[in-house]
Amino acid sequence: MKSSNAHFFTSLLISRLSDQMLLFLVPLVIYQLTGSVAWSGLAFFFETLPRFLAFPVCGQLCDRYRNDWLLRLSQRWRLAACVAAILGYLALPDVAWLIGLAASVGVLSTQGVMAREMLLVQAFGAARYERLISQAQLFDQAGTVLGPLVAASLLARLEWETVVVVIALGFAASDLAVWRWQRVVRPVLPVPRANAANGYRALRIAARHLRASPALPASIGLAMAVNLLLGTLLATAPAVVTGVQDHGEVYYGMLQAGGALATVGVLLFTARSLIPPDRLGLVAYVAMALGGLMASVTTLSSLYALGFLLVMGFDKMFSVSIRSLRRRVIPADDFGKTTGLVMMLNNLTQPLGGLIVSATAGGMATGSILLAVALVMVVAGGFIVWGWRAHLLPSLTGR
DSSP states (O other): OOGGGHHHHHHHHHHHHHHHHHHHHHHHHHHHHHOOHHHHHHHHHHHHHHHHHTHHHHHHHHHHSOHHHHHHHHHHHHHHHHHHHHHHHHHSOOHHHHHHHHHHHHHHHHHHHHHHHHHHHHSSTTSOHHHHHHHHHHHHHHHHHHHHHHHHHHHTTSOHHHHHHHHHHHHHHHHHHHHHHHHHHOOOOOOOOTTSOOHHHHHHHHHHHHHHOTHHHHHHHHHHHHHHHHHHHHHHHHHIIIIISOOOHHHHHHHHHHHHHHHHHHHHHHHHOOSOHHHHHHHHHHHHHHHHHHHTOTTOHHHHHHHHHHHHHHHHHHHTTHHHHHHHHSOGGGHHHHHHHHHHHHHTHHHHHHHHHHHHTTTSOHHHHHHHHHHHHHHHHHHHHHHTGGGOTTTTTOO
16 A cells, blocks of 8 residues: 555544444443333434435435545534534433434445545546455454444443544544545546436436346345345344343454454455355355354354354455446446445345334344344345346345
């Protein structure tokens, strides 16, 4: 990595770190405040749904405005949202402030993710795109590894309100790093197209690209099944680890960090493997389904932890090739709007997992919910593979 681009990737690291700290904090604190698995699942639903629904709109903005400006704007507003939530909670204590904070920061994080995705395409000249993706994923995973550990360590010593202040400072530092990258690199970006299609017209253009590439719908279906399991697992994890298994916050943070470390290991293997991408995608899908079945045995901490690590670790193997796939099949002028639609469809089932947990928590044990979702993933995967076998090879690793 060139030193001139170090600030860009440092900003990615700090931003992901702060985002993961908040994702870790909100469901856990709400469960501690309410003692309710249903509230924790509902919080995860409202925490994740807005960030995924925002992808098409954020993608359209990326086609219309400079992406370095959009990136900085998203980070400043995340800082402001943290401050507003703390002041609101101090004035009128209610978990709604936490849910609102998670939802608003989620939308703004989506804009940041889309802007960075576009900048990797636009701002790095002749650099090998796959190399850039690998670098970005490593920094992203470093933030994912450190986020739960840092949040858990701080929560063990500080009030959660103070931890949110630390998160806000992280967004400020990320913005400062982007500013420094702009000053050093002075990236030459495409002229913004203020007249680019937006709204319904943009969605029609994006949908047309999906119809033109049959591999994309197949990969979206598989990704939806994967993310349903992922969302259900993440929504139930605070209650399972700190409630059913009676472990503390630090253990929960270490488990989350272990999942991120497993992801790094799987990514390093994937980058060096000579196995065809479609086979890697199939291996990842099967491994995640197996992990979901293992995690459904919530009373056995070791088996649950192993299942958790399988799901978290192989998620990136399943999705590692989609960014280069999108770059190949989506025209540059419509890259933002089409990518936004694809990413929204891929991830919609993740917050659905939280809603399922909230709706069924009173009538089903958490392990039964995880088992049902894992079985849905197995059945859905088999159906999609059978129905789309003609287009399967280029799509299995797409998400």
